[in-house]
Amino acid sequence: MRELKKNIFRVLIIALVVLVSSCKEQANNVQAEEALQNGQEHPSLILTKKGVKAIRLQLGKLPIFDKSLAAVKAEIDAEITTGIDVPIPKDLSGGYTHEKHKKNFLVLQKAGVLFQILEDEKYAVYVRDMLMAYAKLYPTLPVHPQTRSYARGKLFWQCLNDSNWLVYTSQAYDCIYNWLKEEERATLENDLFIPFANFISEGNPQFFNRVHNHSTWGNVAVGMIALVMDNDELLQKALYGLKTDNLTEGMKDNDGGFIKVEGQKVGFLANVEEPFSPDGYYTEGPYYQRYAMYPFLIFAEALNNVKPELKIFEYKEGVLLKAVDALINLSDKDGEFFPLNDGQKGMSYYSRELVTAVDIAYHFGGNNPELLSIAQKQDRVLLDDAGLSVAMGIKEGKAMPFAKKSIEFRDGPNGDQGAVGILRQGDLELVFKYAAQGLSHGHYDKLSFSLYEDGYEVIQDYGLARFVNIEQKGGGNYLKENKTWAKQTIAHNTVTQNETSHFKGKYEIGSKHHSEKYIFSSDNDTVQVASAKELNAYPGTGLHRTMALIHDQDYDNPYILDVMKVTSKTANQYDVPFYYLGQLMQTNFEYQALKEPVPLGANNGYQHLYKEALGVAKEGNAKFNWLLNNKFYSITSVTSNGDELILARIGANDPEYNLRREPTFIIRKKNAKDVVFVSIIESHGNYSPVSEFAINAYSQIKNIEVVYDDANYTAIQIETEKGKKSLFVVSNTNNIKTENHKLTINNKDVVWSGPYCLKLLN
């Protein structure tokens, strides 16, 4: 029955197209001239009249622009041949109607642009006809039949996707605005755009009046269509939110995020203000920052063009432009974003959002030539003024390599809610997280880290438990394992106390706290240090982790010294996992494999780990050596008698195979109060399956030892296989750079200034 309806609908549309087209084209030129005499010119949001002229002049002269244009033209020409389908909404993401409406808005925006640049009316006709089909459908729609969302849309199962639609479609409308007849504009605005904007704002204050990436999309959607229609009432709502919303504090969305927070400003400007730190870090993490960047920047561009007096790119000291630099720095060697919090792996600066971000940041942010090299890698540009600017910069040979270096991004609106620190050297990248909760997409993983080499994960952050838009897996939405596994502390490379997650895994608690940054020092090639404290994850327990990237000239690669100091009022069990990827080669400790793996625990993520094998440590060092991508790695850890060394694997209680069956190595200290977990992680060798030579297959660390540890200082002695002994000392209470320290270790005085030192002992 539904199929039949759809088919009838299709026939109607085709009939409409044929009928209307034949009598209409002639009138359009006249009409366009009339429209020009109205107050606001069109296009004006992203494409501008002036920009379009400049683009037309450059056609055929700028390879990257021409290539981008040809790709878009080929795509849209194929779509026009396929015909228009505006199905009755039915599916979750991944399903047909969802994917079709998603495709429609992407196609509309591109067709609008082609009309402007190529001056071929077939594109305007196509945009008009599809918009008219939506104008016919929209008034008939109830809320979407799928009930999963706290804010159901009409075209899609959530207002978020409806907002996506409007952000793109507004641009298409802007492109054909002048070409349309006045009565056509009236139909579109009255039957489609205004009710659409009202529904996602007044109709869904719980969605629109928040500080959240959802609301950003909502605000921008309303703002974009307001700018096209020159509708100041809607624009005010977009910028400053709804004046009244009747929302009660404490309400939560279906991801568990707060909807209403006391004293919270709302609207687009508040959404710029709040989640971005002064360094341009977006508190949800880079995956969502990427997602949010598109509406932030596209609306900023539109505002800059239509309302230049707002000086949006200077807002909060240019934070929107800084955010683009931050995002690029939050990616690995291949441009893939570090999957902090709810991040899906594989998302990268090759995404369409980052093409937008890079081009806009280049054009409006002072023409940084390093951005051109990213645009070259993306190998496409926006078909607008910003894209033209990038294409010309590349043509003129201005591109310079984007130098990613060690960098710390502060979190929080004022930059005082912890940070994410990235230490880089050679092919190694260490990502250390000591930030705020990250709103509803945050994970409970204070002081966690991940390690990359050459763009590959070596010690992984699991990321989210979701297959975005893959319908087979929970409709492409968050899987229940995202809460039961991916967000839990034990899923991360940090300490878990007594098998409970940080802040008891409760968002209400976690969102009140953040870690404290303590040291970030990256000036010295021999030793770079990031250090931070977490005092609230477990009441009564203090966590202080110091990670150092140390480059001993005897060896090719630097190694990572990891010092996790735990002090507690009570005796506890502490687990520190290393989610290594690859195949275990050898350990220096004995372990017993279980005949049949059993879940490692019952709750808080432990129920998803299979315990595969157990070793019991002696006083000294435990070594764990593995192979990944034909590289040899080792973890060397200081152990005490009775520490448990657990080999485990993700996948227990995962009846639908929603989780990846990947391994971990866990160091467990039981019934302990104050402890220091000290490890060295090395990338020390490689293997060629072609020559079958194994080079430096073994750890280069002979011994590590905690030679001093009290409230004030922790000192580690490191001895390499070549016999070199070094001492690393960190001050636990004083991080002033100029402070002088003196400490007696094994009857020898050690003197230094600043919060840490690395000394050669022989």
Place this chain on the structure above:
Amino acid sequence: MRELKKNIFRVLIIALVVLVSSCKEQANNVQAEEALQNGQEHPSLILTKKGVKAIRLQLGKLPIFDKSLAAVKAEIDAEITTGIDVPIPKDLSGGYTHEKHKKNFLVLQKAGVLFQILEDEKYAVYVRDMLMAYAKLYPTLPVHPQTRSYARGKLFWQCLNDSNWLVYTSQAYDCIYNWLKEEERATLENDLFIPFANFISEGNPQFFNRVHNHSTWGNVAVGMIALVMDNDELLQKALYGLKTDNLTEGMKDNDGGFIKVEGQKVGFLANVEEPFSPDGYYTEGPYYQRYAMYPFLIFAEALNNVKPELKIFEYKEGVLLKAVDALINLSDKDGEFFPLNDGQKGMSYYSRELVTAVDIAYHFGGNNPELLSIAQKQDRVLLDDAGLSVAMGIKEGKAMPFAKKSIEFRDGPNGDQGAVGILRQGDLELVFKYAAQGLSHGHYDKLSFSLYEDGYEVIQDYGLARFVNIEQKGGGNYLKENKTWAKQTIAHNTVTQNETSHFKGKYEIGSKHHSEKYIFSSDNDTVQVASAKELNAYPGTGLHRTMALIHDQDYDNPYILDVMKVTSKTANQYDVPFYYLGQLMQTNFEYQALKEPVPLGANNGYQHLYKEALGVAKEGNAKFNWLLNNKFYSITSVTSNGDELILARIGANDPEYNLRREPTFIIRKKNAKDVVFVSIIESHGNYSPVSEFAINAYSQIKNIEVVYDDANYTAIQIETEKGKKSLFVVSNTNNIKTENHKLTINNKDVVWSGPYCLKLLN
């Protein structure tokens, strides 16, 4: 103590070098002239006097040659700076003394070549000094202290590696032969080369007098040094083996392979004759073929140069040159060899052995321009006449792409012992094995297959259980799991009856049999078919598998139809696994995950599989959909009520993590006599983690059904989601291409000629 000895030894060597060098260089030129007046000129084996002249003339003119030369020069110059170390043998592969002696022979060969090409005496001095050190050490050596091998060497733990050493070192000796003083040659030959050759031949008949890749190396080692020394007695042993060996029939080596077989010819020529089929397929499989190719071809080249009257390249209709083509065709898109039998994954035509093979095949095999494109990928050439020839071909622009196509390689000395069939289309490669046992490196996997897309394994062949030369893992040697897991039938994508391996997993039985090829038809782009029978794996049970690559024009990729017909005199349990790689997305059947995985069985490899989940099938189709490398795959299988659908994973009873923890999907039919396993395997869609679009995520097969099955014919009806119905019929008893068939299915007559047909039904 051993360290001290080594140091003293080093000092002695250095003293020797200084002493000898000073008084010697002057004499050498005179000496070289003298030597020329002897019977045989030098170099003559691989480099020839004429070739060296030609090379010198081309220096600086052939980029790939110059680059190869520069790389070798840089390597050897660095080695000369490091100094010579000839340690007392002690370690297994992966250990220091093993790797050092291995490096030494590679370096010696290269230094010899550099001396010839660059005419710089420092290389000759280096070769001489190292050989002298060996001549001093060798007479003092007992057999190697490691006792693992059935044929222990002196420098290495097995004669095999000693033979490697002599094959390379002979070339170095040839290069400096004329430059050496006569008394130096006498010392080297009497103290080193002759006793060395005697030890690996007369001293180890169980190693030397076989048909096996070990013996090939042994024969060639003796043959190469024989050619340099012009020693006919040794040459005869090399070519025809030892006349007497006192070996008893039934003896086995430590891999379980037979040593003495009744009536077996031995020596190099027998080793060309026996393991190579007329198509150039080497019965052990491509990994060992690659390993063996070096001695085969390098000795063939030397024989061709020194004893052209033997016409070695024409031997057995040019099989040695055909073998190079076969090897390239036995690799995936990235040039990695299919890991049939004991093959380590990652080995490819980028190995040094294949550089040798490709260059020699080009130079001596009629200058096939397709080989030049492989040489271009290898990006290096041999520094000899063959390499020069390739470099000139490339320089002259003669290279053409190597077109890998569907191809069948017969097995057995006469090509009548089954075959390996490869069906290719687009990015898909299906490898179907119905060959002979493959000597001691064979696996018990008659009628098994593996599937590749775009160079990635989709349904894998596990390969061997070994980490070659990675000392941490069993000294880099075969792991016990190679026997208990990798060789067993259940480790492969074929049928296992009653949880026992083919031929009871016994080499004595397996080596007496081979599968029978039945159809190989690759002329038609719409349907390519390979079909074979195995009648001996399970006495009383016949196996007949037909695999077809069918390209329905409605879809981008072809799909694989897999028909495994089993007929038995008794009721049995049959398991057919699919070792898919990637993440399960969805099944159309219910299954229950076990809370705690248990071993799937007790023996024959089953003890290494964890049973993770179990479903029970109904009449109809079971669908299994998964994601790998951002591509969607499905298996659709015809099932009967009560068939078990088992989700399992490798890794049970693997206390040392010697196995990769990879998954499998097993279809089990219990208490069945005659059955047909029918499946379709599709690569039907893809996912972009950047755009987050999932395209064609679901199987395109609506239904498959066995519509006819008896002793004579099996017919499968296939219906796609687009409603197209096709019929595939295979004749089970008559594979004559011209035979006409008529069959009535569902009251309709189907008429065709040849052993199979594919008909459109609507």
